[in-house]
Amino acid sequence: MANVRFEIQTPLGFAVRTTDEYWERIVSEKHRNMRGHEAEVKETLGNPDVVKQSVADPKVMLFYRMRQEGWTVAVARRLNGEGFLITCYLTAVIKKGTEIWKRK
Numbered sequence: 001m002a003n004v005r006f007e008i009q010t011p012l013g014f015a016v017r018t019t020d021e022y023w024e025r026i027v028s029e030k031h032r033n034m035r036g037h038e039a040e041v042k043e044t045l046g047n048p049d050v051v052k053q054s055v056a057d058p059k060v061m062l063f064y065r066m067r068q069e070g071w072t073v074a075v076a077r078r079l080n081g082e083g084f085l086i087t088c089y090l091t092a093v094i095k096k097g098t099e100i101w102k103r104k
Helices: 022-028 036-047
Strands: 004-009 013-017 052-053 060-067 070-078 082-091 096-101
Touching: 004 022, 004 036, 013 022, 022 082, 036 060, 036 070, 036 082
Parallel strands: 013 082
Antiparallel strands: 004 013, 052 060, 052 096, 060 070, 070 082
């Protein structure tokens, strides 16, 4: 069984986790610029500014947290009550989709 790198409770009532192996895949293949941003990704999942539901897949949620030069985005899928990190990246704009949670 793979080592869980982190598991973060979201404000939506479920936790999102990733393994060491998958995190390494994100920062070495998918989004190299996210290396060194693990704490920011955890904060984005646990304390987002806004959460949107993906237009393409209703089981996928995009967690956004404002940063100086735009947004940190953590993309997670919820399946059978379990949350899994799909990817994370930095962006200047929030994607379209249904807003399902917003910081008050």
